[in-house]
Structures are given as C-alpha cells and as structure tokens.
Amino acid sequence: MTPTHAQSVVILGGGPAGLTAAYRLIHHGYRVTVVAPQPLLADAPPSTPAHDSPDALTILGCHHATQALLRSLHAGLQQPTQRDISLEFRLNESTIARYPRAWFPAPLHTWVSLLRFTGLPWRERWRLVSRLERLWEGDERLPADLEQRTADEWLASIGQSAQTCRIVWNPLARWLTGNALSALSADAFITSLRPLFLSTRHESRISVVQDSLQTCLIQPITERLTTGGATILRNTGSAQFRYERDHITGVLLRNGSLLQADWYIAALPPQQLTPLLPERWLTRYAYFQQLAELVSQDGTLVHLQAEQPCASPRLILLGDTVFHSVLVTTATPDRTDFSLITTDHQLAQTRLDFNVEGLIPDMLKSLRLLRPGCRLGPIHRRTIPNAILSLRPGTKLHRPIQRSPIANLLVAGAWTDTGWPPNLESAIVSGNHCADAIALQ
Ligand SMILES: Cc1cc2nc3c(=O)[nH]c(=O)nc-3n(C[C@H](O)[C@H](O)[C@H](O)COP(=O)(O)OP(=O)(O)OC[C@H]3O[C@@H](n4cnc5c(N)ncnc54)[C@H](O)[C@@H]3O)c2cc1C
DSSP, rough: OSSHHHHHHEOOOHHHHHHHHHHHHHHHTTTEEEOOSSOTTSSTTTSSSSSGOOOOOEEEETTTTHHHHHHTTTTSSSSOOOOEEEEEEEEEEEEEOOOOOOOOOOOHHHHHHHOOOOOHHHHHHHHHHHHHHHHHHHHHHHOOGGGGSHHHHHHHHHTOHHHHHHIIEEEEEEEHHHOOGGGHHHHHHOOOHHHHSSOOTTTTEEEEEEHHIIIIIIIIHHHHHHHOEEEOOOOOEEEEEEETTEEEEEEEEETSSOOSSSSSESOOOOOGGGGGGGGHHHHHHHHHHGGOOOOOOEEEEOOOEEESSSSOOOEEEESSSSOEEEEEEEEEETEEEEEEEHHHHHHSSSSSTOOEEETHHHHHHHHOOTTOOOBOOOOOEEEEEEEOOOOOTTGGGGSSOOOOOTTTTTEEESSSSSSSOOSSSHHHHHHHHHHHHHOOO
C-alpha cells in the first residue's frame, strides 16, 4: 500500500525493532529517518574482525517474524546458513543430558521427548507428563494467579525438586528469558516454554545462524534503507520530544537540530524513553508511568576461540556456574568459537577476588569441548547495558502495547508487550506492529 502523499516517520533507535519498522515503512512508501546513535553491538571487541564476529544467532522454529524477515532480506541471495542444534544440559561436572527430539506429531513428540529426557529424575518426569496430559485433555487448568507467583515456587508446587530446578529449569529459564527462576513470574516462564516444548516439531526446532545479528540482519536492513532513500543519522541521539497538547511536533536531537515528522516511533530501551517525554505526560498517563516499573539489568558476554575445528555447533545450558550457557560455533574452518553469557547479578554473587575468566578453560575441558593440548585465544568480556528485562511477578501488566496514548507516537522494542520474552523475535514483532499501525491508518 502506498500512501497518497508520502508521510514522514522519525524512528528513534537503530536496534532490530527500529530497523524492522523502518524497513517495513519504506516498502509502504513512507519517508523514514532513523536516529541511530551507535550501531547495535558496537562494543564488540576491537580485535574481532567483522568476518568472524562471534555473536552467532540462535533462532527457534516458532520465531516466524524473524524467519520471515531473514527470508525477505536475503530473497534471491543465499540465505544465512542455519543449522539445527539440540538443547543440552550440564547435570554435573562430567554428565551432559541432551533433550531428545522425537519425530512424532504433536503432542505425542512432547510426551515421548520428556519421557526420554534423562535430565529429570524418572519420578519428576512422570509427574510432569501426567500433568501435561491432564492439561491437554482439559481435565485440569493452569492456575489463574501464575503472574503473581515466581516460577520456582510454581515448579515446587507441581513436584519438581530443588535439584532439578537448579540444574535444568533455572538454566533453561535464564537461556529463554535472561531471568533466574526465583525472580521470574511463573506465567512468563510457561509462556517462554510453550512454543519450544508444547507446539509442533517444526516450531520447537532450535537453529544457530552462522552469521552474527550484525551481518545477517542489521547490515542488510541498513543497506536497504540507504538505497530506499531513508536517512540514517548516526553519532547523535534524541534528547527530548517537542509537543503541543497531546501531539508530538518534533524531536530535539543532542546535536541541537530539530526533526519533524508526521509519525514518531520510539524504539529505545524504556530507561532511554522516559527522559524524552514531557513531564505532563508522565504524570497524566498510566501508560507512561508504568515504564518506571520496568527494571533491566546488564548482560555480560564472554568470547574466546580455540585452535581446533568445530565438528558441529552445540548449545549447553549450565547449572551451578556463573555462566548460564555456552554456545559452540565455527569461527573459521580450523577455529572454534565459544560464547558464554551471564548477568551482572550472577557476577555480583561471585566473590570479588574470584577470577571468572580463569574458570572457563577448566569448564570447557570438563565438558569435553576442548581437545587435549588445544590452544585457547584471549578471553574477551563485554557488558551490554540493560540487556535483560526483569520478568518478575507483575511485570506483564507493565509491558506497554505499541500504540501509545499520543496519537502520533508508537513504541517499539523487545521489552514491549508482544507475547514473547524480550528477545529478537519480540523486537521484530514490535517493529512490525508499529509499521502496521501507521500503514493501516
Ligand atoms: C550480543 C547479543 C546477542 C544476542 N543474541 C540473540 C539471539 O541469538 N537470539 C535472540 O533471540 N536474541 C538475541 N539477542 C537479543 C536481541 O538482540 C535483543 O532482544 C534485541 O537487540 C532487542 O532489540 P531492540 O531494538 O528492542 O533494542 P536494542 O537492540 O537495545 O536497540 C535500541 C537502540 O536504541 C538506541 N538508543 C538508545 N538511546 C537512544 C536515544 N536517546 N536516541 C536514539 N537512539 C537511542 C541504542 O543505541 C540501540 O541501538 C542478543 C543480544 C545481544 C546483545
């Protein structure tokens, strides 16, 4: 659909949410300006060459918006290589349990896979499968108060032991949502599990895209925007909205210039959005007040390479360590890349004099991920501010929809209300919603 006269849109934020909205809107014929103070993941280790950027992307089969965007961006070209991987759990120093994938139709594959999963003691496996069967048959319903309860409390109430929570459910919750079970609402936990474990076989696929987010998504969108006539303003951020009554009339940038448009999309983290808003709106609208209830914490990524070929990519979820997962991918034909993720909360729980990086080689050896005598490269650590939205009980009510009470302002971001945990799919879905809201006016 092409508007009768080309309306203009200013998008604040050049992450996946803002860029998705921009990409969709130039297709609809809108004049788009993106304010992107820094490229996503700009703080990658300077010594990391672009071609072997370590941030391989993990996408699920149920991430339809992400898959569709990748297909559209690479239409007619070679699609980014995706390889299916299994979910593995480190049960103790020397044992890894793989979550099996049964090739039966839904829901049979869920039951067969669960019954064969040795990460759960037999009795707990059986309890879980029986419960799922009762839910499936409609003999039982999930409690109505799951958003008010923590995930660990709910798991205990359905007969999952503290040990199983520590080595299976907690790393799984951290990988899917970034949140520990004790600080995660039971509703958010179940919502994040459902598409992966309780849907069709195809939806529950986990694939690793060999290219980074930067290479397979950010860069091609940026190129399309440039060739499509969009303006991308780098090296400046947005400082404040200008307004008249309940209408935005412009956005003042940090470099002093004023941008004016018909529409504005704020695709920023919530902490960066609030300072742009007039005081009057913050006090008047519950929609904006609730942004203050959203809490995020920093995420820390650690990368290193080993001088050995990678036979196949692997994802191992780690209980009982400061890192919650390790992703093993091919860096070059004779080098393997390891990416480990943790949060500032987990780091803060370790003793100050404890050398977190020092434990990585031993951990990789105990997981048999390193060949004897194999040389490891330097360890790079980087912190991504506010990377992880807290999904503590009650948060669901505070994640805003994309339409704000201000008629020409939309809000995008992985943290908005999309029905997904705050991940890449959520960011892309939110960008699509904003573009649709404008294009369908
Ligand atoms: C290293 C890494 C690897 C990841 N891997 C995966 C993965 O494998 N699978 C997955 O599903 N998810 C992954 N994620 C999560 C996913 O990337 C995020 O959910 C996604 O980036 C969120 O997108 P967003 O656009 O909502 O927010 P962001 O990416 O945070 O973008 C917000 C943008 O706003 C900009 N900004 C801030 N303040 C201002 C201002 N005042 N004016 C203008 N702009 C401003 C910032 O510079 C930033 O570019 C990964 C994240 C990281 C960091």
